[in-house]
Amino acid sequence: TSHSACVTKVQQLQSTKSHSSSLMETSIRLFTRVPILASLCLEVLTCQSVSSIISFLFVLKAKECIPNDKLRANWTAIWYARINFISGLLQFCVIPFLMKRCKTNDDKKYDRSDCSSQHQYQQQQRLWLLMPLAMMVCATLMIYEAENLSLILVTTSFALYKVMEYSVR
16 A cells, blocks of 8 residues: 555656646746836846845834834834825825826826926826836945945935835835
């Protein structure tokens, strides 16, 4: 019976390997057929990686600058409250207003002439193009200041990233 159990286990492993291989092949075909999905996947992986690094730096720098656990917990909670407030304001007030006011060229039911004075908001895509640019600026500043990284720089980068992640993405 132990031989038949081993054979069954080997067959199960082979079927799992075959399934994961076919899943990988299916994913590759999908990304090849719809290249925007591959770009979105790369964007999500990149943003989550950067988010993890900034969160880690935020925690490390806060621990270094505020050694008292209670004070650090209070300070961190206040920062998260501010981040969530700004994110909510952007997500439910500012961004919907901008999106409604300045539609893309494809949206024929809105006249874009009222957006001519606000050149930077003429197309919705510009909002999403600004997000990586802002994060690149923060990352560059953090790399440039790596040896004497300040709590203010890390906190600002963390807040900016989280606000964009919660409200824009």
